[in-house]
Amino acid sequence: MTEQLSVEHLIGIKGLSKPDIELIFRTADEFKAVINRPIKKVPSLRDITVANLFFENSTRTRLSFELAEKRLSADVVNFSASSSSVKKGETLIDTVNNILAMKVDLVVMRHPDPGAALFLSKQVNTRIINAGDGTHEHPTQALLDAYSMRERLGPNFNGRKVAIVGDITHSRVALSNIYCLKTLGAEVMVCGPSTLIPKHIEALGVKVSNSLDEVLNWCDVANMLRIQLERQGGDQDVAFFPSIREYSAQYGLTLEKLNSLEKEIVVMHPGPINRGVEITSEVADSDQAIILDQVENGLAVRMAVLYLLASQIERN
């Protein structure tokens, strides 16, 4: 069993090995126990300072990272682009170097541009955790998704069938999930209207379907992605599907569809939910949905990632 991550930064799931992911899961098991105790804090990172740089809006991920850092006793500074000098024209490297000059050990960054985390890891001297870079990757989300599946269905992913439904083209969650699940040995099928499925995605070793019924009958787990209304065309005035109502009729998960299946499947959603669009309220609140478990596990998984990366930082 490996004791240390093979990477210095968490830029994406691509680049992580199966032992890396299993080490994160084992460590997260212990942190999950910690966050369910009467006293939820441990002193491990008390001499580490973490900067959370959010160049794009986020509620859940940001809160989850901040809480994870505080539960580990790290010092935390927060930064959001909307209230900063980025608005005054400062470059990314300058912004980050200014923050690092204040002796920060670890950076958690979300950025609207794909590749921002990788770029930064090559330009500045600190550890980076990618909290989402544009349409590229969102590694901690994929880790917490897989961790939640492991918790519900057991540690062996071989032959497990996972469906990812929705806007695959614009989803960093989908890409990270595909890498993560394939590394662990699961089978993956993506589903959505053809306009929202990237060309040549089969090259990643996934199956493709345009029929939700087919996918639901095949899978053990259905991960229903949010329709990202902010990424649907926007200024170019391109529509990827005729209307929300039509999308919902074809790709929305309803209780009737769920009950018509022969087996009981696990329903996941990375949040925030558009109730009544990709998933109905009855499904989101049903026993088959593990949406709130995902949020709790997100905290444990992020604590594990922070702990394992921080343990590599040398003391001066």
Place this chain on the structure above:
Amino acid sequence: MRPTKLIDEVQFQLIIDRLAHELIENHRDFSNSVILGLQPRGIYLAHRIEAKLKEIAPKTDIRCGDLDVTFFRDDFRRREKPLNPNATKIDFIIEDQRVILVDDVLYTGRTIRSGLDAMLSYGRPRSVELLVMIDRRFSRELPIEPKYVGRAVDSIEGQRVNVQWKEVTGKDLVELHTTL
């Protein structure tokens, strides 16, 4: 150099029997006392003593848990190898209980210091006592002393005390290794 045998299998069992009797002398029916074994190796001693106590006094309800101190250690990022956690299994609250902390070897006292911190996540104990199989005297870096001792060993730097457990290696044995 070949290791020196400090405790053989027979003595090993005698020591556990004696420690169990000492505990009963001080804790009687264990109604307000709990045993916490420190991960990774203190848990074997803790469970061995728990089993012995149940044998001596079958009617008493002994509560025994495993405590992992990894996240509370003071040498995080100061050692070559990373610190990987073990499971903590405590299904009771230690608030106002008399806690008996159990470990196999007491050396610098730093693990016990972390254990005292880790324990506080489960409440404020009325009192804490320390029980160890081997007390390596004269090597303490913190003011921590055991109340119950299996065997006191006077060792010098460079020597290493190795406690083997039936559960792990198939035999109960304590050896002193010397590297010169």
